Amino acid sequence: MFNRLLRTAFALTLITTAISCSHDDGADGYTLRIGATSVTGTPAGSLGWGDRQGILAEQLKSAGVSKIEYSFFQSGSDVASALFAGAIDVAAIGDNPALRARSRDPKVVLLSLDSINGDNQLIGTKGGPTDIRGLIGKTITAPQGTIRDRTARQLIEAAGLTGQIQVRDVPTPESIAGLSSGQIDATIVGGASAVELQEKGFPVIDSLARHGFGSTGANIALSSFTEAHPGFREAWQQAVTAVNRDITENYDDYLRWVADTDGTKFEYVQKSTRVEEFNTEPFPDAGLAQLQAAYDFLNADGSFDHEYSVREWAGAKP
Structure with a gap:
């Protein structure tokens, strides 16, 4: 119980800090606030690589993003809470908290999948x-x-x-x-x-x-944000796929960076990572199948507030 209280206090502190940051639109663009989980307090995984390589910043310029700020949390559910609280604009989280967030509020937009074929x-x-x-x-x-x-x-x-x-x-x-x-x-x-x-x-x-199961990484936002910034969803998808494409083209460099960032051995990262995890299209069939399987399991488990269509959420026609 004490550990849970500590985690909650930590998340609330980060939310308060994030809300206090300015998010003004102007002639020079706006600051995009991204929330994610991180044990190092820095952008991790493909998101971190995209930040390190400058790919995210470059690809999002067309959508009016002039600066990117990050807030880090201990769990995906904390990130989703920050999104609902208005502390961040984009939540980069796992499929579990993303699916639950959409069941809670139909205004949650699925921007893209940033990874597929995850294993535990x-x-x-x-x-x-x-x-x-x-x-x-x-x-x-x-x-x-x-x-x-x-x-x-x-x-x-x-x-x-x-x-x-x-x-x-x-x-x-x-x-x-x-x-x-x-x-x-x-x-x-x-x-x-x-x-x-x-x-x-x-x-x-x-x-x-x-x-034959797998997990996906999901990027979500609220419709109030995407409606206020037309073209952002498409720009975000281009950014995510560009980052993953760069990872596949510089795979060993990426693995070494992950090992250095996480303070672990290169061979551990090499053995636990597959190039097939980095999708180079926003909603690949394999990823949608894994997202649907996760939805079906959670729905049967009684985890959702409301039911919905995964494929329509991803932008497919009814």
Whole structure:
């Protein structure tokens, strides 16, 4: 409970700071406020690469963006809250919080997908079960409302074990610490952290990829913003796809930058990243299929306030 209060206070502090920043339109354009998650306090992933290479700033000039400011949060749901609070203009988050945000308010616009084919692993404690059936009667930890939480539930459902394995709401850093001490049975981890744990002898019990599942990165805004800035959605899509194209063309450089930024080993990033994650069109068929699958799961789970069409949200005709 104390940790959750700390996270909430941290998010509210960032929201207050972001709201206090000016966002005036003028002859020289306007400042675009982007919210995202980051453990380093700097733009991460493809967003960070686009910022570092100057691609985002260059591509968004045509939409009147003269400056980009970032606010960083501990979870995608915190970023979505900042969007609703008017603290940011664009939320770069995972599909879970994006889908939930749209179910809450039809004025949430899906700008683009910035990544597809994301994977997460179910990692067990050393000496513990190596098959998900070995977790019957035990618990899996994952931050509630996140892609990792959905991963846990999807893997449990895929194994036909719904109701037989508990999913507990525990932040990832605490989960990894508990895994190391043997106090946690299993947790959901992605990226270089999952590879590092595997290298240290923690078993990979299951993963999204083994079942043909995947996650996407979604960029959302409110219709009040896109209506006030005609052409922004198209410019944003061009920017995102230009960034991803640059990543695919400079792949090893990108991986080294991620390793340096995150303070991890290059080989961990290399093993946990695939070039197929970086879509070079705003709504590729594979990404839309993964977004639809996530929607279907969350909807069946009773996670939504209102139902809607994913394809229409992405701009497809009814």
